[in-house]
Amino acid sequence: DADVTQTPRNRITKTGKRIMLECSQTKGHDRMYWYRQDPGLGLQLIYYSFDVKDINKGEISDGYSVSRQAQAKFSLSLESAIPNQTALYFCATSENPGRGNTGELFFGEGSRLTVL
Amino acid sequence: DAKTTQPNSMESNEEEPVHLPCNHSTISGTDYIHWYRQLPSQGPEYVIHGLTSNVNNRMASLAIAEDRKSSTLILHRATLRDAAVYYCILTCGSSYGKLTFGQGTILTVHP
Numbered sequence: 001d002a003d004v005t006q007t008p009r010n011r012i013t014k015t016g017k018r019i020m021l022e023c024s025q026t027k028g029h030d031r032m033y034w035y036r037q038d039p040g041l042g043l044q045l046i047y048y049s050f051d052v053k054d055i056n057k058g059e060i061s062d063g064y065s066v067s068r069q070a071q072a073k074f075s076l077s078l079e080s081a082i083p084n085q086t087a088l089y090f091c092a093t094s095e096n097p098g099r100g101n102t103g104e105l106f107f108g109e110g111s112r113l114t115v116l
Numbered sequence: 117d118a119k120t121t122q123p124n125s126m127e128s129n130e131e132e133p134v135h136l137p138c139n140h141s142t143i144s145g146t147d148y149i150h151w152y153r154q155l156p157s158q159g160p161e162y163v164i165h166g167l168t169s170n171v172n173n174r175m176a177s178l179a180i181a182e183d184r185k186s187s188t189l190i191l192h193r194a195t196l197r198d199a200a201v202y203y204c205i206l207t208c209g210s211s212y213g214k215l216t217f218g219q220g221t222i223l224t225v226h227p
Contacts, residue, residue: 004159031213042203042217043160050213058214090159094213103148103213107159 003027004108006091012114019078021111023091032074033092033105034058034066043090049074050096081115088112120204125222128194136189136221138204143184146208150215151178151189153200160203160217163189199225 004025013019023032030051035043045058047066055066063085067075078085089112092105121139128134140149151163164171164178166187171178177190191198203220207213 033213035217040219042219043215044217045214048214059216092159103150103165103207104162105152105160105213105215107161110157110159 002109004091004093004106006089006108006111008111009109010112012116013081014116015082017081017115019081019113021076021089021091021113023074023076023108025072025074025091025093025106027093027106028071029093029106030071030096031094032068033094034064034074034076035090035092035107036060037088037090037110046076046089078113078115081113083115086113086115120206120218122202122204122218122221124219125224127224127226128191129226130196131193134191134194134198134223134225136191136202136204136223137186138188139186140204140206141185143206144208147206148208149178149180149184149187150205150207151176152203152205152215152217153198154203154220155197155200163202194223194225196225196227199223 007022033048034046037043044060046064048056049068052068065077088110090110091108094105150165152160154160164176166178179188201220203217205215
């Protein structure tokens with residue numbers, strides 16, 4: 001089983017609909033992230049959370065919201081989806097900073113969202 | 117944030133070494149150099165990172181210039197599975213875990 005699991009993997013929706021993408025992890029990491037990737041481009045950070053009570057905006061948070069329901073769960077919502085939010089969305093986790101850890105991010109397999 | 121510059125694409129033959137360059141002329145003293153790669157239809161995966169000294173792990177080697185304004189990811193023997201987009205990313209302690217991805221280098225490996 002994957003350490004970072006995203007659901008759904010693929011979703012087609014219509015403009016104006018509310019959409020939730022869910023992420024769960026079994027790595028025991030405190031830090032979780034949501035990234036967006038447009039075709040042919042690198043990833044952009046939407047929101048991040050360093051623990052259950054901590055939520056922070058990333059580079060492109062407009063039009064998105066998040067919920068950290070538990071250490072293992074971090075959800076991304078599009079309250080009213082629009083076509084330019086069509087993209088590939090990735091969830092990631094990492095450890096807290098500390099001696100010996102690499103700062104490595106562990107990514108899920110992605111959720112492909114199409115907004116018509 | 118300090119930015120990185122990478123070639124858009126590179127090609128290699130299977131079982132040959134590959135040297136992927138990255139320029140980061142505005143790097144600050146606290147910036148770490150991270151490399152990630154993204155295989156087709158997958159999320160990015162960590163490859164290696166370093167601060168000042170060259171680094172080796174089971175996947176690759178990272179050679180960092182003495183002035184730290186450039187670095188090179190070295191794949192010692194490319195395989196077809198190494199075909200991916202490689203991202204060179206700078207990150208400092210205050211932004212630990214928050215990565216700024218550029219467009220990366222598309223590596224093609226020929227049989």
